[in-house]
Amino acid sequence: MDLNRTPAQISRAMAEEARALNHRTLKADAFDNAPSVADTADGIAAVIQRLPQAIQQLEAGLQALADDNQIRLADRHPREVSAKDVHDAVFDVLWNLKEAREGLGRLNEHVRAATRRLSNMGGPWPEQDTDED
Template sequence: MDLNRTPPQIADTASEEIRALNHLTLTNIEQVYPQPATVSDTATALGLLLQRLPQTLDQLEAGLQLLDRSGKIRLDTKPLGATLDEDIAQEVASVSSALAETRRLLRRAATSMADATGPLSHMGGMWDDVEEGAQP
């Protein structure tokens, strides 16, 4: 884990990795998912991502609130010096509300993903040769 990067750099890397996954799986699906285990492992990793994102958003919001309490936010929608504290408070509250809804939806998505990864974890590929006495 490389912690010598900024939060935007880390988030950008995560985004680019998901983009790479999307591109890789867009074509040649047989090659990139040759076995049920590959699907299962990918789904499990994505499920972990969904579980971790709410904490990420909690800490993002905490950073925003700290900046707000420290008076380090201005709005570019008004001339410098014309922004009222109430304007900033309203925008911060709007962001906080949207982040709370996003966290709620991510937790719901993580639960749904767990519903998918459970059955996936019990799937295996076909044997190359049929066992003696087994039904083909």
Template sequence: MDLNREPQRIARMAASEVQELNHKTIDVKGYYGEDEDGLFISAVPPNVCATVEALIALTDRLPQALQQASRALQHAEERQVIRMADGSDVGDHVSRALRGLLDAEQAVKVANAHLREAGTPLAAMGGHVAEETEGSTA
């Protein structure tokens, strides 16, 4: 963990990782397993499960990040260091931003609950492995 990086850089890197996930899984084969014989589909259920578990961890952590951003904004407002580019009153804009951050926090918590709901049956899924029969290599 590198705490010497700026918060916005860390957030951009997290967004970049999610973008990479999205590109990797545009084709469902992104979830396939791979071995010396090539790709195999039976790894899809556990790979989807592991991905959902990681997204649960992400959504577990996002509310805190949003709360801390709100705290930083409130801190800056209290010290009267915020200026609006158009010269308008800061208070209304800060209030709107704080409301948006709070709404985002609540939405992430809802998404987390839905991911946990999806994760329960996923945890019990495995890929089907064909039984070997005489003369086959399955």
């Protein structure tokens, strides 16, 4: 685990890996058997399970910056921005991040239900030789 990267660099790498997975699995024959689907789903489930904490930490980071008056709105000249404008923008972001966390909780439940079923799936039984000697 390389913690010498910035959070933004780490999140971009995570996004690039998701993109690579999407490209690699464009065709259904990317999976050799049901266990390879299950292994891939387990990895995706692990990401989904970790995302709520990452989002909660985004919330905490933004709130700390807001508490220290370290946020400006870039769409207007500073003279046109009130403290209430900044507060409202921060509140909107925090509310949406909270909603996203809650949505990820529901997503996690469904993906976990799928991985539980997938973990019981295997490939076809090897064909048995029917010739008796």
